[in-house]
Amino acid sequence: MTNPQSVDPIPASVAHIAHGELGFWRTYVFTTDHKTIAKQYLSLGLFMAFVGGYLAYVMRWQLAFPDTSIPGFGFVGPETYNALVTNHGTIMVFFVAMPILLGAFGNFLIPLMIGARDMAFPRLNMLSFWILAVSALLILTSFFVPAGGASAGWTGYAPLSARAEYTGVNWGINLWLLAHALEFASFLMGGVNFLTTAITMRAPGMTFFRLPLVIWQLLTASVIFLLSVGPLISAAVMLLMDRLLGTSFFVPEGGGDPMLWEHLFWFFGHPEVYVILLPGLGAVLEVLAVFSRKPIFGYRWIIYSTLTTGFLSMIVWAHHMFVSGMDPRLVMPFSISTILISVPIALIMFSMILTLWKGSIRLTTPMLWALGFIAMFILGGLTGIVLGSAPVNIQVHGTHFVVAHFHYVLLSVVIFGGFTGLYFWFPKMFGRMMNEPLGRLHFLLTLIFFNLTFFPMHAVGLAGMPRRIANPLQYEFLAAVQPLNVQITIMAMGLIVAQLPFLINFAWSIVAGRKAEPNPWEAATLEWTAPSPPPHGNWGEAIPTVYRGPYEYSPPGVREDYLPQDRALAARSAQEKR
Amino acid sequence: MTRMAAVSEQSSLALRGKIAIWWLIASEVMIFGGAVGSYILARAAGPGWSAEAAHLSTSLATINTFVLLTSSMTMAMAFASYQKGDQREVRRFLLLTILLGLAFLGIKAYEYTSHIMEGDVPWSGSFWSFYYALTGLHALHVIAGAIVNFILFLAAGRGLSTGYRIEIAGLYWHFVDIVWIFLFPLLYLSY
Numbered sequence: 222m223t224n225p226q227s228v229d230p231i232p233a234s235v236a237h238i239a240h241g242e243l244g245f246w247r248t249y250v251f252t253t254d255h256k257t258i259a260k261q262y263l264s265l266g267l268f269m270a271f272v273g274g275y276l277a278y279v280m281r282w283q284l285a286f287p288d289t290s291i292p293g294f295g296f297v298g299p300e301t302y303n304a305l306v307t308n309h310g311t312i313m314v315f316f317v318a319m320p321i322l323l324g325a326f327g328n329f330l331i332p333l334m335i336g337a338r339d340m341a342f343p344r345l346n347m348l349s350f351w352i353l354a355v356s357a358l359l360i361l362t363s364f365f366v367p368a369g370g371a372s373a374g375w376t377g378y379a380p381l382s383a384r385a386e387y388t389g390v391n392w393g394i395n396l397w398l399l400a401h402a403l404e405f406a407s408f409l410m411g412g413v414n415f416l417t418t419a420i421t422m423r424a425p426g427m428t429f430f431r432l433p434l435v436i437w438q439l440l441t442a443s444v445i446f447l448l449s450v451g452p453l454i455s456a457a458v459m460l461l462m463d464r465l466l467g468t469s470f471f472v473p474e475g476g477g478d479p480m481l482w483e484h485l486f487w488f489f490g491h492p493e494v495y496v497i498l499l500p501g502l503g504a505v506l507e508v509l510a511v512f513s514r515k516p517i518f519g520y521r522w523i524i525y526s527t528l529t530t531g532f533l534s535m536i537v538w539a540h541h542m543f544v545s546g547m548d549p550r551l552v553m554p555f556s557i558s559t560i561l562i563s564v565p566i567a568l569i570m571f572s573m574i575l576t577l578w579k580g581s582i583r584l585t586t587p588m589l590w591a592l593g594f595i596a597m598f599i600l601g602g603l604t605g606i607v608l609g610s611a612p613v614n615i616q617v618h619g620t621h622f623v624v625a626h627f628h629y630v631l632l633s634v635v636i637f638g639g640f641t642g643l644y645f646w647f648p649k650m651f652g653r654m655m656n657e658p659l660g661r662l663h664f665l666l667t668l669i670f671f672n673l674t675f676f677p678m679h680a681v682g683l684a685g686m687p688r689r690i691a692n693p694l695q696y697e698f699l700a701a702v703q704p705l706n707v708q709i710t711i712m713a714m715g716l717i718v719a720q721l722p723f724l725i726n727f728a729w730s731i732v733a734g735r736k737a738e739p740n741p742w743e744a745a746t747l748e749w750t751a752p753s754p755p756p757h758g759n760w761g762e763a764i765p766t767v768y769r770g771p772y773e774y775s776p777p778g779v780r781e782d783y784l785p786q787d788r789a790l791a792a793r794s795a796q797e798k799r
Numbered sequence: 800m801t802r803m804a805a806v807s808e809q810s811s812l813a814l815r816g817k818i819a820i821w822w823l824i825a826s827e828v829m830i831f832g833g834a835v836g837s838y839i840l841a842r843a844a845g846p847g848w849s850a851e852a853a854h855l856s857t858s859l860a861t862i863n864t865f866v867l868l869t870s871s872m873t874m875a876m877a878f879a880s881y882q883k884g885d886q887r888e889v890r891r892f893l894l895l896t897i898l899l900g901l902a903f904l905g906i907k908a909y910e911y912t913s914h915i916m917e918g919d920v921p922w923s924g925s926f927w928s929f930y931y932a933l934t935g936l937h938a939l940h941v942i943a944g945a946i947v948n949f950i951l952f953l954a955a956g957r958g959l960s961t962g963y964r965i966e967i968a969g970l971y972w973h974f975v976d977i978v979w980i981f982l983f984p985l986l987y988l989s990y
Contacts, residue, residue: 341815409826417819421811447822451829459932466921468928476845476925481837
């Protein structure tokens with residue numbers, strides 16, 4: 222198992238593409254090339270980010286200036302607000318974070334970093350993406366059916382979601398559920414593909430402990446997704462039966478139990494956080510090593526921590542349910558496991574900081590984003606510990622404090638981790654460099670507006686503002702925090718506008734950026750040994766052979782300050798080293 | 800392309816397929832685990848389900864269990880024939896597996912029909928909801944497995960190598976079988 226086959230001939234389909242024998246449709250749309258599929262995931266994620274951002278803008282406007290006409294939308298009533306808040310969450314988690322961090326990064330990086338020509342199942346890979354595309358189409362369609370989009374919250378709590386008459390939304394929620402089912406099917410197939418590829422198709426010499434950390438984290442994310450999504454799939458089937466057939470799995474009048482839905486939902490919902498987090502962490506780790514010119518501090522410990530995190534993430538779910546009315550004896554164990562999970566994560570954060578320690582740091586754009594990630598994620602992690610302890614949790618449950626917490630955690634992963642990876646691998650993906658000054662401007666503006674948007678939410682939440690109300694002014698005690706709400710809204714718009722430099726940079730660089738060399742960042746991992754952008758099949762005649770771990774930066778006795786994974790030292794110097 | 804390279808590609812394809820199907824089965828275990836776990840917990844929490852469970856026909860389900868277990872055996876025999884290189888036997892056993900799967904579905908359909916005629920529909924109560932959901936989900940898997948086996952049957956008929964694919968389809972078929980081994984006592988035998 223440790224040494225995969227050295228003979229890996231170029232598959233016929235790949236060879237055909239290389240000769241340009243496939244037309245436009247097979248090359249760009251129904252493609253089996255993992256790099257093009259990665260770009261498709263990326264495009265889908267970026268497009269859905271516009272939709273989710275637009276919903277956020279409408280919601281924030283409504284909260285700052287309730288019941289005024291919103292430019293570009295119109296009036297928002299409580300029902301519409303419910304649909305906005307539901308779909309904002311669903312779209313951002315399932316159609317932005319997962320396609321970009323797992324879909325795009327996983328598809329692009331796994332074959333390139335392990336030294337494979339493509340995924341294990343290229344056609345299954347294509348199918349995964351197109352199922353996701355149909356799923357995204359369903360969620361977009363759900364806004365336009367009678368009674369509007371799904372409105373039971375992104376968690377779809379029963380019994381609210383279990384009968385159409387409870388929310389007044391029938392097809393909106395049905396489509397929302399179907400979109401979820403397809404989304405899960407898509408990422409299940411993707412996860413099977415990722416794991417099979419990494420287990421069976423590594424280049425000669427690429428042992429498991431020579432894999433880059435981002436691969437370990439993508440694989441761990443795939444495993445916890447595979448193992449946690451099942452119960453939610455069966456729960457979704459039951460909920461759909463409740464809605465369409467009138468069964469009572471989750472409806473108390475018919476003998477059902479609404480708590481069952483909560484358990485099944487969060488059994489998946491909490492690991493899902495780590496499905497998103499781990500690939501982001503991985504991207505940051507790669508970037509930190511390259512731009513500190515130092516080996517990662519504690520490579521194996523990070524792997525063990527990642528696996529521990531993955532395991533613990535499966536047994537913390539009920540911390541979302543401390544006030545749900547479940548058996549109070551469950552509170553303490555789940556509180557403990559929740560706080561326990563901060564140990565492996567803290568270990569990874571310390572490894573990141575110690576990787577920086579005494580490094581020769583190069584402050585490129587990806588490095589800035591990676592540093593921003595560390596700072597922002599620690600802030601989010603700290604409120605995570607606060608929320609993990611049951612007494613505080615019960616006090617602030619369902620307030621904007623929780624909103625602030627999960628935006629600090631998830632946005633630090635999706636925005637800071639995502640842009641770390643995107644700026645770093647852009648040259649490899651598109652063969653051109655991005656503009657550095659624009660990238661720095663993008664980082665600076667995002668960092669400022671991100672904090673000005675979400676930090677005050679802690680205060681608003683502690684003052685008692687609930688998460689999902691359409692009009693804070695209907696409560697007298699919230700009048701005091703309304704100025705803060707207005708500030709948050711203005712800053713949130715700033716955060717959206719702050720993405721303009723990126724969009725300009727991205728579009729301009731794809732077309733007219735400076736051509737990238739194969740290894741512009743002087744990085745040691747395998748993807749940088751392929752041309753930029755890599756051709757179909759990634760490498761020419763021969764797959765690279767791997768001789769060492771992924772982070773050999775500043776090794777003694779070498780002229781450059783790094784040793785690529787595929788470089789064999791001359792026999793003589795190797796003997797001298799011994 | 801040398802023969803060696805072709806052989807190694809074939810064996811690595813088999814390995815890939817096998818690893819993928821095991822991951823798929825792992826996720827399927829969690830799907831059925833969620834549903835079966837919910838059923839057990841719901842049933843443990845609320846008494847008075849035995850009256851409804853008594854409406855099920857244990858004898859029909861016992862026959863069905865026998866049918867499905869036999870189909871697992873014929874599936875294994877199809878694989879054994881493939882290893883012996885007897886393509887005709889492969890076809891025969893695949894066909895037998897498919898027919899036994901269809902027989903299972905037929906008996907299941909008869910059971911469903913008789914319940915519905917007696918007025919026990921999915922929305923008649925918690926037991927019936929779980930009964931239809933669990934057996935329905937399982938029946939969908941039987942249908943999927945039968946379709947896969949049918950594709951292999953056609954491929955074998957056209958002289959194409961069914962090769963390692965029989966083993967992979969067999970792993971899935973046995974898994975579907977094992978799920979039934981859990982459903983049968985939980986639904987039919989526990990009053």
